[in-house]
Amino acid sequence: MITVVIPTIGRPSLRATLAAVGPDVPVIVVDDRKASGPPGTESARAGTVSAGGTHEQEPSAVMESLPAHVRVVRSGGRGPAAARNAGWRAAGTPWVVFLDDDVVPAPGWAEALHKDLIDLPGDVAGSQGRIVVPLPERPPTDAERHTAGLAGALWVTADMAYRPSVLAAVGGFDERFPRAYREDADLALRVGRAGHRLVVGERVTAHPVRADGFWASVRFQRGNADDALMRRLHGPSWRTDIGGGPGRLRLHALTTATGLTASLLAAASLATRRRVVPVVAWVAAVGWAGLSAEFAWRRIAPGPRTPGEVLRMSVTSVLIPPVACVHRLRGEWRVRR
Numbered sequence: 001m002i003t004v005v006i007p008t009i010g011r012p013s014l015r016a017t018l019a020a021v022g023p024d025v026p027v028i029v030v031d032d033r034k035a036s037g038p039p040g041t042e043s044a045r046a047g048t049v050s051a052g053g054t055h056e057q058e059p060s061a062v063m064e065s066l067p068a069h070v071r072v073v074r075s076g077g078r079g080p081a082a083a084r085n086a087g088w089r090a091a092g093t094p095w096v097v098f099l100d101d102d103v104v105p106a107p108g109w110a111e112a113l114h115k116d117l118i119d120l121p122g123d124v125a126g127s128q129g130r131i132v133v134p135l136p137e138r139p140p141t142d143a144e145r146h147t148a149g150l151a152g153a154l155w156v157t158a159d160m161a162y163r164p165s166v167l168a169a170v171g172g173f174d175e176r177f178p179r180a181y182r183e184d185a186d187l188a189l190r191v192g193r194a195g196h197r198l199v200v201g202e203r204v205t206a207h208p209v210r211a212d213g214f215w216a217s218v219r220f221q222r223g224n225a226d227d228a229l230m231r232r233l234h235g236p237s238w239r240t241d242i243g244g245g246p247g248r249l250r251l252h253a254l255t256t257a258t259g260l261t262a263s264l265l266a267a268a269s270l271a272t273r274r275r276v277v278p279v280v281a282w283v284a285a286v287g288w289a290g291l292s293a294e295f296a297w298r299r300i301a302p303g304p305r306t307p308g309e310v311l312r313m314s315v316t317s318v319l320i321p322p323v324a325c326v327h328r329l330r331g332e333w334r335v336r337r
Contacts, residue, residue: 005087008101010060034077081173106204116201125166125196129159155188159205225331252321258288
């Protein structure tokens with residue numbers, strides 16, 4: 001009746017996910033490392049394939065020691081959307097449940113999953129698990145708060161069940177979304193517009209926080225390119241339609257514009273050997289500093305305010321606005337070609 005589909009690039013956290021699911025539910029692990037064979041093929045030993053990007057990597061120890069009940073399907077390193085499509089198309093059951101490879105289903109999850117799905121009426125196409133994010137007792141860092149946002153998000157594939165018949169009808173996940181970002185929201189909107197309902201079940205899945213490094217918040221700005229595709233596909237109200245709040249892109253654009261104005265005018269003054277920098281440059285510089293400081297404090301204030309966190313927030317808050325704008329422009333260019 002149910003198949004669990006887990007896309008992965010062989011992260012060690014996959015072990016805990018599989019252990020929590022248990023052996024009583026069929027599982028398809030979709031190896032999304034760059035495979036030596038064609039996408040969609042199965043492998044008895046996933047460790048024989050090569051890993052992501054455009055270069056070969058060593059076989060993942062996790063993928064070499066999967067439980068016997070787990071099937072492995074290759075998706076060729078084309079991203080989470082393509083990996084999930086390969087998984088549900090290989091399932092052959094009335095329901096598929098997508099899990100991320102870093103979540104930990106709660107004890108009794110398999111039984112609760114069965115109860116969530118068994119009596120759903122035919123117009124219900126999907127059921128989301130209840131996502132919890134364990135946080136430390138101290139105030140959470142910016143990265144931890146970012147992960148904690150999953151607890152209130154709708155239709156995220158950290159734990160999301162769908163009927164494959166509905167996925168086939170709407171075309172599955174849109175593989176133009178290259179990251180684990182917005183592809184689940186896009187699918188949910190298309191399923192809803194096709195006349196189906198989505199519900200939240202009673203099963204519980206934990207999504208642990210993890211350290212993503214000093215520059216993680218800057219890397220996350222790549223998602224602005226995917227937001228451009230969402231707007232193109234679903235119109236300007238797409239954030240409201242998925243239950244999200246307004247973004248900060250307009251303020252990022254203003255911050256970037258004031259910073260560029262101040263820099264260019266100051267550089268022009270130096271190039272022409274003027275002794276006085278134009279007043280407009282000073283006004284722009286003050287505006288940039290104020291906006292940057294407000295953004296940094298907004299991220300620092302609810303956190304632990306340790307020296308390392310304050311430094312990280314201060315540095316990345318300066319870089320995020322222009323990086324976000326560049327990625328958004330890249331996304332707009334891509335969707336208009």
